[in-house]
Amino acid sequence: MEVKTSLLDNMIGVGDMVLLEPLSEDSFLENLKKRFDHNEIYTYIGSVVISLNPYRSLPIYTPDKVEEYRNRNFYELSPHIYALADEAYRSLRDQDKDQCILITGESGAGKTEASKLVMSYVAAVCGKGQEVNKVKEQLLQSNPVLEAFGNAKTVRNDNSSRFGKYMDIEFDFKGDPLGGVISNYLLEKSRVVKQPRGERNFHIFYQLLSGASDDMLKKLKLERDFSKYNYLSLDSATVSGLDDAANFRTVRNAMQIVGFMEDEMQSVLELVAAVLKLGNLDFKPESRCNGMDESRVKDKNDLKEMCELLGIEQSVLERAFSYRTVEAKMEKVSTTLNVAQAYYARDALAKNLYSRLFSWLVTRINESIRAQAKTRHKVMGVLDIYGFEIFEDNSFEQFIINYCNEKLQQIFIELTLREEQEEYVREGIEWTNIEYFNNAVICDLIENNQNGILAMLDEECLRPGTVTDETFLDKLNTICAEHQHFESRLNKNSKFLNDHSLPHNCFRIQHYAGKVLYRVEGFVDKNNDLLYRDLSQAMYKANHSLIKQLFPEGNPAKVNLKRPPTAGFQFRASVGTLMGNLQTKNPNYIRCIKPNDKKAAHIFTDSLVRHQVRYLGLMENVRVRRAGYAFRQAYEPCLERYKMLCKNTWPHWKGPARQGVEVLMTDLQVPAEEFAYGRSKIFIRNPRTLFFLEEKRKQCLEDLATLIQKIYRGWKCRSHFLLLKKSEIVVAAWYRRYAQQKKYQKIKHSTTVVQSYTRGWQARKLLRELKYQKKCEEAVTTIAAFWHGTQARRELRRLKEEARRKHAVAVIWAYWQGLKVRREYRKFFRANAGRKIYNFTIQRIMQKYFLGLKSNLPSMSPIDKSWPARPYSFLEGVHAELRRIFHLWRCKKYRSQFTEEKKAVYEEKLEASELFKDKKALYPSSVSQTFKGDYLEMVKNPKYQKLSSAVDEKILLADVVNKINRANGKSSPRLFLLTKKSVILADQKTGQVKTSLPLPDLSSVSTSTQSDGFFALKLKEGSSSAVKGDFLLSSDHLIEIVTKLHRISSLAADREKLNVDISDEFLVQFKQDKVCVKFIQGSPKNGNGVSCKRKNNRLLEVSVPTSP
Ligand SMILES: Nc1ncnc2c1ncn2[C@@H]1O[C@H](COP(=O)(O)OP(=O)(O)O)[C@@H](O)[C@H]1O
Ligand SMILES: [Mg+2]
DSSP states (O other): OOOOOTTTTTOSSOSBGGGOSSOOHHHHHHHHHHHHHTTOOEEEETTEEEEEOOSSOOTTSSHHHHHHHTTOOTTTSSOOHHHHHHHHHHHHHHHOOOEEEEEEOBTTSSHHHHHHHHHHHHHHHSOOSHHHHHHHHHHHHHHHHHHHHHEEOOSSOTTEEOSEEEEEEEEOTTSOEEEEEEEEEOOOTHHHHOOOTTOOSBHHHHHHHHHSOHHHHHHTTOOSOGGGOTTSOSTTSSOTTOOHHHHHHHHHHHHHHHTOOHHHHHHHHHHHHHHHHHHTOOEEEEEOTTSOEEEEESOHHHHHHHHHHHTOOHHHHHHHTTEEEEEETTEEEEEEOOHHHHHHHHHHHHHHHHHHHHHHHHHHHHHHHSOOOOSOOEEEEEEEOOOBOOOSSBOHHHHHHHHHHHHHHHHHIIIIIIHHHHHHHHHTOOOOOOOOOOTHHHHHHHHOTTTOHHHHHHHHHHSSSOOOHHHHHHHHHHHSTTOTTEEETTOSSGGGTTOTTSOTTEEEEEETTEEEEEEOTTHHHHHHTOOOHHHHHHHHTOSOHHHHHHOGGGOGGGOOOSOOOOHHHHHHHHHHHHHHHHHTSEEEEEEEEOSOSSOOTTOOOHHHHHHHHHHTTHHHHHHHHHHSOSEEEEHHHHHHHHGGGSTTTSSOOOSOHHHHHHHHHHHHTOOGGGEEEOSSEEEESOHHHHHHHHHHHHHHHHHHHHHHHHHHHHHHHHHHHHHHHHHHHHHHHHHHHHHHHHHHHHHHHHHHHHHHHHHHHHHHHHHHHHHHHHHHHHHHHHHHHHHHHHHHHHHHHHHHHHHHHHHHHHHHHHHHHHHHHHHHHHHHHHHHHHHHHHHHHHHHHHHHHHHHHHHTOOOSOTTOOOOOOOSSGGGHHHHHHHHHHHHHHHHHHHHHTOOHHHHHHHHHHHHHHHHHTTTOTTHHHHHTSOOOSBSSOTTTOGGGHHHHHHOOSOOSEEEEEEEEOTTTOOEEEEEEEEOSSEEEEEETTTOOEEEEEEGGGEEEEEEOSSSOOEEEEEEOTTSGGGGGOOEEEEOTTHHHHHHHHHHHHHHOTTSOOOEEEEOSEEEEEETTEEEEEEEEEEOGGGOSSOEEEEEETTEEEEEEEOOO
């Protein structure tokens, strides 16, 4: 059989006590010591690990070590706690078995350290990943938090756990951690108010005071001085090797990682501070009239600060320390508290506050680390419960702790010793019984429901009447007197009557681990765990979220008159649950041993270790182990697991499982002494055989895996190949098609090219031929043309020559004829011919000229100035005359179409022209105006009806004129009427005749040369009208008025013609004076209007704007 024997290689002493030879207590101890001296602190008893506390750090927990032990068989390497952790983790992961790691030993033996090592190992080897790492980190970081609040320095251990802890780590099917659940057991809360000599309160108090910043301390109303707080023992406030300040930071960091909110952390610290403050409350008696003393808070400052911290109303709390309300059957009775009761109440409150805070912390941590997924979990439980404790002064707490250890020992015995031996018998294996101490009797002494110590304590607590610790002891003395593990001075058993090591107020129990003397003082109180309702109600009223949660019973709406379960009862119940829980799991044991009482390295106190070895039942453990079998398994799973190791059983065994296993074992040639066949199980004596089987199985599995791999690979390659082949055909088909297509395209292209070349060549050939033909044709044509041309030219030349000759002949003949004629007629021609030809020529020219003029005559409009140019200069006179005649003729034609009226108008216009043209600047503008005459429409306009009827003559002109005032030159409008006989001036508005001048009285009319409308009517001297003087008027129609006046006078045969003077200076007769009217060119500044100003007696100046 080939098995790696490294457990035995380089072994110091014996690594597994099972192999110890000879086996005795001395050799056992010697082996332990030898190994301990060589820093081998771990030793096996089969699968149980014995751990000796080295009290110094050893280099055996490095990551390299973790790697070394990872996935190795338990006995392969030298004993180590990692081997156990690895074994437990692997059977959890691979065999789906829930595990528990039971760590037992005395206080200070290294249980907590061991539990942390197991957890850190599992964390190191299990799965990795962001989420998993977070879970791991949270699980690991829950430790420092709980240690700060639940650990304290004791005389045995500087970091003693003062609570029991069981942690279930949950894993998924892959073995990755999902989360965890922590259960805590009975915190030793009495430590909050009082610590034994040489011990400290819980770490957190010291950590807070040393590690918190000044600012934080101020907020918590604390001072950094430990001596300021009654609850903090001073004799070992600082522990060497323990840096409270640094640990405080670690704890805060750990709380953060676990998931505490900043305000939660603050609340927790506020509660810690409140406990410290509470310890400082002092009470004084105050006499009451009924002679009773009533307690009063002495110095209220601490109370006030505490109330401020917790948001509690000071008066409420103060009252709760002076009075106590008892409620019974709807009745409320208030009794006063004396000073002692007040102190009791204070301490009870402090203990409750702290222990509830601790439980809350555990709940809160669980909230964070609880596994989220609802899938089935595998669980690894790690139990680190307080170790067996024997102090000088043992009280209720030690009793409870030791009871718990008693139960754990029981479960160890149950599973390893009794159960095992019973199984051999049951399975019919040959077996000689091994004696061991079964501590079931002690457990029964404590927990028996009828007469167990806890039951009696509960009975005492609930009993009416006066109950004291002494009555409890009495009761114990009577009931347990006969029990062989119970000892008491007052026992009826006279044996102890004179035992002075046993005081009167104590009882002693012989625990499996030794005798422990318990002082009964405080048992009843601690079991009752009473907190006055007034206090819990005061706490509930606090304006502080955390406190309110911690005291739900203080809610007045939920007053519960039933007594709460006692501490002992609760503990028994929770230990019961724990044991039940542990029994469902596969146990792994770590048995911690303390080598000395001095917490010192390198010291191995023989007696101390011997004692522990004894009470832990390690010798029995070895014996059972040696006599028995290391491993057992039912036939079915065994066959299932190893059937691949034999051809007959692989892959299927048809017969019963047992036969199959027998065939298997024979086939493997396992020596007969190495195993035994039980009724339903096979028992394997030595782990090595198991490892041999496992090793074979592993190899076989590898071979099988290789086979499966081979077949799978073959299949995979084949299917891959087939796929490739299929694809290749498709690709090839496509490619061929493509290639053929390409080739075809190429051939087609080449053919086209060749074809085109041939066609081109043929075409060119044809072209050449055609061109040649064409050239030939052209050449023929050209030659023919040239030939014809030559012929023609020759002919032409001939004809020309002929014509020339003919012409020459004709000319010569004509000349000859002419010469002949001239010779003949010369004598007649000379006398007449010249004149005749001249006349004929002139006649022809004139004829042409007139005909041309006829067709080119201008229009009939008299104002058309155009006239055709003359063709010959000798016709100039005629041409001009003809133009004049034509003009006169067309004027006559034009005039002939005039009516009488129009004729009169033109006559007037003509007369105006004669009078004013080139004389007065106003004239040109009047040419285009028609002489309308009656501008006022006298006949039609009803306004002038009266006036027109007053004038009996026909009105030739009616207009509005301005009469110039001779005095100042201002003008006023007048109606101006002209008839054949007179000029009438009438008022414009009324139409009343102002003046009527008979025309014969007028001598002349004067106007200026300029563009103004001024005119003066001058009267004949001596005439009837002359008395008024001459009239100076102005009108827009001056030209018409004067023309009409002149015309009337010229038409009247009986009168001399009216004179019209046109000059820029004339005299006007004003009454007696003659005034000179002078016209000047007005400067532009006077505006455009004509202005008239009387300059002096003799001068009237009219300024006329320059006409544009
Ligand atoms: N494996 C170890 N290596 C080094 N020191 C250890 C080891 N186990 C325990 N110790 C020391 O012993 C002390 C007490 O151990 P602890 O686990 O707290 O004891 P217990 O929990 O059993 O009361 C630790 O503080 C540590 O100093
Ligand atoms: Mg501990």
